[in-house]
Amino acid sequence: MAFVEIDHVTKHYDALEVISDFSLAVDEHEVICLIGPSGCGKSTLLRCVNRLEEISSGEIRIHGDRITGPGVDLDRLRRDIGIVFQGYNLFPHMTVLENAVLAPTKVLGMGRREAEEKAMAFLERISLSHKANDYPDRLSGGQQQRVAIVRALMMEPMLLLLDEITSALDPELVSEVLDIVRDLAAGGMTMILATHEMGFAREVADRICFLQAGKVYEQGPPAEVLGNPQGERTQAFLRSLRKAGRL
Amino acid sequence: MTDQLILEQQDEAGRAAIWRARRSTRTYRGRAGFTLLLAAVTFLVVAASAQHIGGYAVSQGVSSLIAALPGIVAAIAAAFVLGMAASAFLKSLAASRNDDVYAARALGDEASTRSWKALAWIGALMIVTGGAWFMVVNDAAVSRTFFDLALIRDSVGKVLRAFGTNILIFSVSAVFILAWALVIALARTLPGAAGRPLRVLAIAYGDLFRGLPAIITIYLIGFGLPLTNLPFLSDLSTTSYAIIALTLTYGAYTSEIYRAGIEGVHHSQVAAARSLGLSHAKTMRYVVVPLAMRNIIPPLMNNCISLQKDTALVAIIGAIDAFNQAKIIAANNFNLSAVTTVAILFIAVTIPQARIVDKLSERDRRRMRAGG
Numbered sequence: 172m173a174f175v176e177i178d179h180v181t182k183h184y185d186a187l188e189v190i191s192d193f194s195l196a197v198d199e200h201e202v203i204c205l206i207g208p209s210g211c212g213k214s215t216l217l218r219c220v221n222r223l224e225e226i227s228s229g230e231i232r233i234h235g236d237r238i239t240g241p242g243v244d245l246d247r248l249r250r251d252i253g254i255v256f257q258g259y260n261l262f263p264h265m266t267v268l269e270n271a272v273l274a275p276t277k278v279l280g281m282g283r284r285e286a287e288e289k290a291m292a293f294l295e296r297i298s299l300s301h302k303a304n305d306y307p308d309r310l311s312g313g314q315q316q317r318v319a320i321v322r323a324l325m326m327e328p329m330l331l332l333l334d335e336i337t338s339a340l341d342p343e344l345v346s347e348v349l350d351i352v353r354d355l356a357a358g359g360m361t362m363i364l365a366t367h368e369m370g371f372a373r374e375v376a377d378r379i380c381f382l383q384a385g386k387v388y389e390q391g392p393p394a395e396v397l398g399n400p401q402g403e404r405t406q407a408f409l410r411s412l413r414k415a416g417r418l
Numbered sequence: 419m420t421d422q423l424i425l426e427q428q429d430e431a432g433r434a435a436i437w438r439a440r441r442s443t444r445t446y447r448g449r450a451g452f453t454l455l456l457a458a459v460t461f462l463v464v465a466a467s468a469q470h471i472g473g474y475a476v477s478q479g480v481s482s483l484i485a486a487l488p489g490i491v492a493a494i495a496a497a498f499v500l501g502m503a504a505s506a507f508l509k510s511l512a513a514s515r516n517d518d519v520y521a522a523r524a525l526g527d528e529a530s531t532r533s534w535k536a537l538a539w540i541g542a543l544m545i546v547t548g549g550a551w552f553m554v555v556n557d558a559a560v561s562r563t564f565f566d567l568a569l570i571r572d573s574v575g576k577v578l579r580a581f582g583t584n585i586l587i588f589s590v591s592a593v594f595i596l597a598w599a600l601v602i603a604l605a606r607t608l609p610g611a612a613g614r615p616l617r618v619l620a621i622a623y624g625d626l627f628r629g630l631p632a633i634i635t636i637y638l639i640g641f642g643l644p645l646t647n648l649p650f651l652s653d654l655s656t657t658s659y660a661i662i663a664l665t666l667t668y669g670a671y672t673s674e675i676y677r678a679g680i681e682g683v684h685h686s687q688v689a690a691a692r693s694l695g696l697s698h699a700k701t702m703r704y705v706v707v708p709l710a711m712r713n714i715i716p717p718l719m720n721n722c723i724s725l726q727k728d729t730a731l732v733a734i735i736g737a738i739d740a741f742n743q744a745k746i747i748a749a750n751n752f753n754l755s756a757v758t759t760v761a762i763l764f765i766a767v768t769i770p771q772a773r774i775v776d777k778l779s780e781r782d783r784r785r786m787r788a789g790g
Contacts, residue, residue, distance in 0.1 A: 223689055250695040260690035264708050273704060274694035326694060 172235050174199040174361060175220070175330060180229035182215055182385075189215045190385040192229070200359045204372035204393075207382035208408060213365035214257075216382075217332040220363065221252040233330070250278060253323030254332040257339050259315040261307040261322070267294070268303040271322050279326070286325070293321045297351055313344030320351055331355065333364040349375075369409075369418045373397050381405045443513065443522040446530040450503070450510040453533040453540075457496075457503035460540045464496040467547045471554050478558065488550075492543065499539040506532035566755035573747045573756035580743035581763050584729040587657060587739070591664040592722060598669040600707075603676030609698060620673070627670035633731050636663040640735030660732035668725050675717045679710030716782065719775045723768050730764070 173196035182190040190212045197203055205213045218224040220231060222238070222245055230239045238248055261270050271290035275281040281289075294300040297317045307315050316336055323331060333352065337345045349371050355362065356375045366372055372379055373393040380390040381402070389402040397418075400406045412418040468489025475485035506529045513525035553561045605613075605620035627635065640659040644652050654662075683706045691701040733742040740760045747756035 218689075221693055223693060245692075246695045246697050249693055252693075254693045256686065256690065258686055260686045262687065262690070262705055262709075264712065274696060277700055277704060278695040322694070 173197060174201070174234060175363075176232040176235075177216070177220070178230050178232065180216075180219065180231060181227045182212075182219060182224065183227050188385060190219070190226075193386060194229075195380065195387060195390075197361065197363060199361055201361055201377045202356050202375055203363045204376035204379045205363065205365045205382055206367070206369065206372060206379060206408075207388070211382040212385040213382055214334050217254065217334050217363060217365055220330075220332055221249050221254055223254070246278070250274075250326055251329045252332065253326060253328035253330070254334065255316070255319050255323050255336050257335040259307070259312070259319045259339075261315055261319055263307055266304050266306055267299065267310070267318050270307070270318060271325050274322070275325050290321065290325060293324060294318075297321065311344060312340045313347045316340065316344075316348045317351055320348070324355075329361065331360055331362045333362060333366070335365050335367065337366070337368055367417070369397060369412060381408065441519070443519060443526060444530075445510045445513040445522070445526045446533060447507075447510045447514065449533045450507040450529050453536050454500075454503040454507045456540050457500045457536055460543055461493075461496040461500045464543055464547055465493050467550060468493050471550050474554050474558070492546065495539070496543055499536050499543065502532055502539070503536040506530075506536060563754055564758050566751075566753050569747075569751055569753055569755040570759050573744065574759055576747065577740050577744050577756060577759045577763070580738055581740035581760070583657060583732075583737060583739040584726070584741075587660050587664065587729045587732060587737075588726050591661045591668065592725060594661065594665040595668045595672050595725070596718075598665055599672035599676055602669060602673035603680060604702065606673065606677050607680050607702075624670045624673060627667050628674070630667065632664070632667045632728050633734060635667050636660060636731055637734055639663040639666075640732075640737075656732070656735050656737040659735060660729070660737055664725065664728065664732075668721065668728075672718065672721055675714050675721060676710065678717075679714035680706055682713055683709045713782075716775050716778045719771060719778070723771050723775075726768060727764060730760070 175195075175197040177193060177195040177197075180190055180193045181188065193212070193216065195203070205216065207213060215224055219226050222243070226239055230237050232238065237243075261267075262273070265273065268287060268290055271293065272281075272283065272286035275286040275289070276283055291300055291303060294303055297320075299314060299317060299321075302310060302314065302318075307318070310318065320336075336352075337348055340348065345368065349368065352362070352364070352371075353375055364372070364376070376393050378390060379393050379396040381388050381396060381400075381404075383402075383404050389396055389400060389405045396405065397409065400409060409418060472482075472485045472489040476482050509525050509532065510529035513522045513529060516522040516525060553565075602620050602623060605616045606624070608614075608617050636659075639662055640656060643654070643659060643662075646652050680702075687705055687709060688701055691705045692698075696704065729739060730741040732739055733745065736742070740763060741757070744756040744760045748754050
């Protein structure tokens with residue numbers, strides 16, 4: 172049994188079908204990269220996994236336990252599934268440290284001092300401990316995104332969803348964020364990433380899924396999908412990236 | 419076709435000549451001349467008015483120094499404006515005489531700017547002079563009715579004490595309103611089908627009390643509740659009824675401000691909080707409401723100012739507030755100057771707050787421009 176099973180999931184907004192009959196199984200410690208043109212359903216899919224969005228049909232299971240449908244304790248579920256957004260979404264009225272300790276103290280009931288020590292240890296590791304008492308608007312985009320990752324890690328999630336976390340960043344800030352993801356992958360964190368960074372996907376992913384119109388169009392090890400794509404759409408997508416100098 | 423779109427072919431010197439021929443130097447002679455004429459008229463009007471009004475004030479027993487001072491100041495200002503207009507006109511003349519194009523442009527520009535400045539001053543002086551005349555015509559009927567200094571001096575103590583009632587009503591209801599309105603706003607933003615009954619009730623409350631004129635709410639509560647013989651509610655003081663009525667009315671308005679603030683918080687903030695496992699209530703408590711508060715302080719303060727002014731409405735149910743006290747004095751003396759005292763008091767407490775609101779709004783605009 173796989174860790175996360177996305178089983179024939181469909182999601183539509185009124186008549187618009189964003190995800191259609193989508194299936195994917197993720198093993199523990201596996202890193203999956205979702206790639207594909209914008210509007211192919213990558214972000215929506217991630218948001219369905221922690222139920223920020225509701226699916227229309229199908230089901231999602233974690234360790235065989237169905238997490239879709241009625242009666243699931245969402246607050247409990249979301250403690251164990253971290254998500255990092257494209258736009259960082261740090262709380263602007265809280266300092267970096269307060270952002271990091273909010274959920275552990277208010278949701279897990281961790282002591283303030285303990286939570287702060289833990290947060291400082293994380294911030295130390297990403298070389299941002301000197302920014303602990305700054306507000307997010309004093310930080311660069313890359314720094315904010317690193318803090319957002321720390322905020323998610325503070326809950327010690329079993330699964331981390333990364334939703335195009337470098338898309339809003341200036342090019343020179345991308346690598347500082349990807350370095351952290353690389354460390355997490357090496358540490359065995361199970362992650363699903365929606366990304367446009369093909370070079371990074373090739374390096375860090377165990378498996379790459381090319382999405383097309385809400386479906387897995389082609390999937391496999393990075394070298395195969397990126398190096399020797401079989402599908403016509405995959406080839407066209409990679410060709411257009413190459414033309415734009417993104418691959 | 420293209421032949422017609424492009425200028426007829428010419429050499430560079432020819433095109434330069436055409437360019438130059440089309441440039442002209444504006445001297446603004448007309449504007450400056452008109453301004454000079456108006457300034458001269460204004461000076462005469464202000465000087466004549468100052469003399470007449472000052473003379474009248476002296477005849478009414480005002481000391482000659484105090485009577486003359488405003489007139490002198492106004493006359494000096496008018497003379498200053500006349501000088502400004504004259505200098506603008508001279509600049510304009512100099513501009514037309516100057517052969518250097520750039521110098522002429524600069525002179526013309528100055529003539530224009532000074533003319534506009536002088537015109538603005540002329541307008542202001544004329545309005546002030548008109549106001550001064552309004553006060554003294556008909557044997558100073560206006561000043562006697564509204565600005566009887568002796569009566570203002572005698573009534574200020576009583577009115578000021580009564581103003582304490584306004585301040586009491588204002589401060590107590592302000593605290594109640596802030597808390598009560600937040601409850602209503604949170605009820606209005608309850609999520610899902612389960613929240614609907616309370617949501618609908620909150621909407622109905624808002625519609626009702628925003629539709630009711632405050633004066634009617636005060637009247638109904640102030641005179642109605644004592645008639646109900648309900649325990650406790652029927653034998654409160656008029657001040658308490660005023661506080662209840664104002665809280666109900668302003669609670670409805672203020673809850674709308676809160677709601678706008680709450681709904682103005684970007685949904686990505688809610689997504690971030692919920693994704694960390696925070697419940698709806700905790701998301702509201704730690705993220706949404708604190709963020710909403712920052713955006714609604716200026717409108718809240720505006721509401722505060724209008725609440726202060728509306729404390730004067732409680733006079734209708736017989737609370738002895740500053741306005742009621744002043745009305746009593748006015749009726750006894752057949753003169754409204756005591757009411758002027760109240761007006762001055764209200765203005766005096768309101769102006770600093772209005773400036774604070776301006777400052778806050780300006781700060782917000784700067785923050786927005788700075789990008790967050």
